[in-house]
Amino acid sequence: xxxxxxxxxxxxxxxxxxxRRSSYSGLRAKSREVRxxxxxxxxxxxxxxxxxxRLDGLSLNAGFAILSAWSLSLQGVPVVHFVCSAxxxxxxxxxxxxxxxxxxxxxxxxxxxxATFSNxxxxxxxxxxxxxxxxxxxxxxxxxxxxxxxxxIPLGELIAPSIRWILRRHHLLDDQYTRDLYxxxxxxxxxLAGQFEKLLDETNPQLVVVFNGLQYPEATARWLARRRGIxxxxxxxGMQPFSAYFTDGDATAYDLNIPSDFQxxxxxxxxxxxxxxxxxxxxxxxxxVQFWPEMSQLSxxxxxxxxxxxxxxxxxxxxxFDTSQPHANVIFDDMFSWLDHILDVARNHPETLFVIRAxxxxxxxxxxxxxxxxxxxxxxxxKRIPNLRFVPPRKFINSYxxxxxxxxxxxxxxTIGMEASILGAGVLSAGKARYTASDVVWxxxxxxxxxxxxxxxxxxxxxxxxxHFKNNARRFLYWQLYRSSLSFExxxxxxxxxxxxxxxxxxxxxxxxxxxxxxMAAVSDGLLRNGDFMLKEERE
Numbered sequence: 322x323x324x325x326x327x328x329x330x331x332x333x334x335x336x337x338x339x340x341r342r343s344s345y346s347g348l349r350a351k352s353r354e355v356r357x358x359x360x361x362x363x364x365x366x367x368x369x370x371x372x373x374x375r376l377d378g379l380s381l382n383a384g385f386a387i388l389s390a391w392s393l394s395l396q397g398v399p400v401v402h403f404v405c406s407a408x409x410x411x412x413x414x415x416x417x418x419x420x421x422x423x424x425x426x427x428x429x430x431x432x433x434x435x436a437t438f439s440n441x442x443x444x445x446x447x448x449x450x451x452x453x454x455x456x457x458x459x460x461x462x463x464x465x466x467x468x469x470x471x472x473x474i475p476l477g478e479l480i481a482p483s484i485r486w487i488l489r490r491h492h493l494l495d496d497q498y499t500r501d502l503y504x505x506x507x508x509x510x511x512x513l514a515g516q517f518e519k520l521l522d523e524t525n526p527q528l529v530v531v532f533n534g535l536q537y538p539e540a541t542a543r544w545l546a547r548r549r550g551i552x553x554x555x556x557x558x559g560m561q562p563f564s565a566y567f568t569d570g571d572a573t574a575y576d577l578n579i580p581s582d583f584q585x586x587x588x589x590x591x592x593x594x595x596x597x598x599x600x601x602x603x604x605x606x607x608x609x610v611q612f613w614p615e616m617s618q619l620s621x622x623x624x625x626x627x628x629x630x631x632x633x634x635x636x637x638x639x640x641x642f643d644t645s646q647p648h649a650n651v652i653f654d655d656m657f658s659w660l661d662h663i664l665d666v667a668r669n670h671p672e673t674l675f676v677i678r679a680x681x682x683x684x685x686x687x688x689x690x691x692x693x694x695x696x697x698x699x700x701x702x703x704k705r706i707p708n709l710r711f712v713p714p715r716k717f718i719n720s721y722x723x724x725x726x727x728x729x730x731x732x733x734x735x736t737i738g739m740e741a742s743i744l745g746a747g748v749l750s751a752g753k754a755r756y757t758a759s760d761v762v763w764x765x766x767x768x769x770x771x772x773x774x775x776x777x778x779x780x781x782x783x784x785x786x787x788x789h790f791k792n793n794a795r796r797f798l799y800w801q802l803y804r805s806s807l808s809f810e811x812x813x814x815x816x817x818x819x820x821x822x823x824x825x826x827x828x829x830x831x832x833x834x835x836x837x838x839x840x841m842a843a844v845s846d847g848l849l850r851n852g853d854f855m856l857k858e859e860r861e
Contacts, residue, residue, distance in 0.1 A: 340818045344379055345436035347825040351391070352440040354830045359394040365527040366399035366442075367848065368520065368546075373413050373483075373536035377429040378822045379437065381558055382532050384813045385565040387437055389530070389848075392833040392841045394441075398849065401524055402438050403517060403542065406431060406445035409509040413536050416487045421501035446516040454511050458504045463495040466503040471511060479544060480506045482647055483537040490692030491641045491655050510541045517542050521549060528552040528848065535573050535644045554848060559806030563813050563823070566805055567847055567854040573644040575755040578853065579800045584792075593799050597743065601721045619722050623710075630674035630708060632728040634779075636663055637678050637720070637735045638694045639752075649734040649752030652768055656733045657697055659751045662772070663731065664701060667709050670779055675709045676723060680735065684714040729784050731775075738762050742794035747786040749775060755801075761794045804855045807840040 369390050374383040390400045405412065407427040415425025454471065461469065469477035484503055485491055493499050529546045531539040534555035543553045557572035559565050570576050585593065627633055639646065641656055653659040660677070667675045679694040698704075698711045712718055724730055724741045732738035734752035739761055741748045748762035751771060757764040765771040778784055811832060813823040835842035839856055846852030 337818050340816055340824070341378070344816060344824045345433075348379070348387075348436045349439045351825060351830070352438070355391045355394055355833075356440040358830055360397040362397040362399055364397075364399065366401045366524050367393060368401050368403055368444075368524065368526045368529045369531075370403040370517075370529065370539055370542050371532035372403075372405040372409065372538045374532045375430075375433070375822070376412075376414050376426055377433050378816065378819055379433070379824060380822055381563065381809075381813070382556065382565070383437065384823050384825075385556055385809055386530065386532065388809060388812050388833065389841070389844050390441070391830075392835070392838075392845060393848065395830065395833055396835070396845065396849075399442065401442050401444055401520070401526070403520060404434050404438055404443050404445050405538070406434075406447050408446040408448050408513060408516070409538060410448050410505055411509070412538065413483050413487055416502065418487065419498075421498050421505060444516075444520045446513055448509065449512045449515065451508070451511060454508065458507060461500075461504075463493060463500055463503065466500065466507065467493075469507060474511075474514060474541075474544065476507050476510050476514075476541070477503075479540045480510060480537045482535045482540070482644060485642045485646075486536070486644060489642050489688070489690045491646065491657070492692060506537055510537050513538055514541055514545060517545055521546065521551070526551060528554060530554045530556065530848070533557055533573060533644065534571055535647070559808075560801050561803075561806040561808060563810040564806035564808045567807065567844060571648065574648040575645075575801070575805075576758065577755070577797065577800055577805055579759060579796060583796060583800070585795060585799055589799060589803075590795075592803070593795060596802060597740075600740070618719055619726075626710075627674055627726065631672040632779075633674045633676065633723075633726050634729060634731060635676045635678060635720070635723045635727050636660075636731045637733070637737050638680055638683075639733050639735050640680050640682050640690060641692055641694075642690065643682075645734060645755075646752075649754065651753045652751055652765070652771055656752065657692075659733060660694070660697060661701075664703065664706070664709075666772075666775060666779075667706055671708050673708060673728075673779060676712060677703070677709065678712045678718075678720055678723070679714040681714050681717065729778050729786075732762070739794045739798060742786075742790045743798065745786065745791055747778065747784045748790070749778065756794065756797045759793050759797045761790055761797055800855075807843050807854070807856065809840060811838065811840070 369386050371383055371386045374380045374386070390402065394400050409425065411425040417423035457471070467477045467481055480503065483506060484493060488499065529542065529551060531543050531553060532555070533539055534543050546553050552569065554567055554569055555572040556565050556567045566572055566575060639656055663675065677698065683690045683693050683695070695713055703709050703711055720737060721744065724744055724746050727746055729747035729749060730738065730741045732748060732750050734750065734754035738748045738750055738754060739756045742761050750757055750762045750764045763774060765774055812826055812828055814826050816822045816824040831837055833841055835845045843854055843856050847854035
């Protein structure tokens with residue numbers, strides 16, 4: 322490394338440290354202000370737990386949690402933060418994907434927690450070894466670890482989504498690393514469980530708020546609370562910049578209960594059209610990530626090639642380890658099982674051009690899939706199938722142009738299925754998506770019904786798409802964008818260093834009260850009065 326590179330790295334680190342210190346200062350100052358003006362109350366507390374949101378720095382979800390907690394405190398609601406103090410060996414984000422026993426970066430994480438939760442009521446948890454528990458784990462292979470229960474707690478099942486997420490694959494390898502990591506997660510979950518049970522005993526909370534609900538620390542806490550009949554709310558990033566989604570259900574499923582009489586008026590239709598116009602050009606961000614750095618048109622060569630077939634059927638895939646996948650796998654065991662069946666269908670229909678599109682996030686730097694559609698395509702030698710074309714994740718073709726050329730569209734549970742319905746295309750879904758319950762696409766009840774409908778669509782001279790699909794898709798998307806996505810933009814802004822990480826804006830403490838913030842009104846109504854966490858009035 323030359324001198325210039327060394328100096329550049331030193332400057333970046335110096336800037337990062339200045340950002341950290343400034344963020345810490347802002348968090349401490351605001352927390353002191355909240356403590357000063359928070360009224361005292363003897364009502365039952367609310368427990369917040371979000372260990373999986375971040376390590377060093379303030380992530381979006383960590384920001385949503387602390388701001389919501391401050392709002393509750395200012396309303397006289399006691400809040401207790403269950404906070405990791407080197408209590409996970411390792412946590413999910415602190416996992417070394419090469420060394421299952423490497424220590425997570427606890428020092429920086431604890432330093433962040435000290436700033437975030439200063440002046441708040443804390444219940445820190447540490448790692449507590451249990452030799453008897455370790456002995457029970459020692460002889461287990463991977464299948465046994467995945468189904469492992471201890472004192473009736475299905476720990477192996479609770480941990481599986483985190484293992485899949487951090488290893489970037491669905492089908493886990495039964496190797497030494499995976500077994501060691503699984504055991505370490507199990508040890509951490511069991512250690513956490515005992516301390517969380519004690520906190521529940523001591524506080525008898527009115528409810529528990531967790532991040533995501535699928536990452537293993539929060540999943541364990543949620544399971545324990547629900548076993549006692551305690552209400553649990555989970556949250557995730559929403560569909561708008563700096564927005565959150567809160568729910569009594571599963572935040573990663575993003576189920577919405579849209580009133581049956583809700584219809585878009587002219588102003589709402591125009592608002593949605595403006596969003597879709599940008600989206601169809603690839604201008605889309607979520608959780609601080611831009612998924613489409615560019616979007617190119619379909620090449621003349623492809624268009625000419627496609628003319629040699631009777632019809633075109635695009636096949637849109639998902640990232641296999643995404644936290645939406647456990648909810649999606651209701652017809653097929655997983656997405657790859659579905660894709661294998663699609664290959665058989667393609668071979669039986671040489672008149673149809675099938676275009677399999679890998680999700681662009683599959684190759685995101687730092688989060689690339691270890692079990693990818695690209696690998697599957699290579700292993701299955703799909704290049705040898707004349708009527709099948711594969712579009713890799715880093716080829717940013719305009720998928721919407723592909724939809725416009727299609728006879729109908731196949732998806733697993735991708736958001737593009739809803740968008741295809743908005744464009745007027747018929748969509749056959751193989752997995753449960755956030756919108757399938759809203760009658761937006763065809764979603765058969767089982768495999769037999771799925772392939773029967775797929776065959777009918779391929780054989781039909783013309784695909785008749787129910788008119789209500791498009792209308793319901795627009796209703797769903799509008800509700801998702803402008804009612805369920807609670808904007809925290811008044812309080813948060815990018816920290817300028819890490820994508821998806823934020824810092825506090827300058828704002829008065831009164832802004833956190835429901836009377837001054839429609840977001841805090843929705844959060845408070847949902848948490849304290851069993852509301853639906855939806856905005857009551859639209860932001861115009």
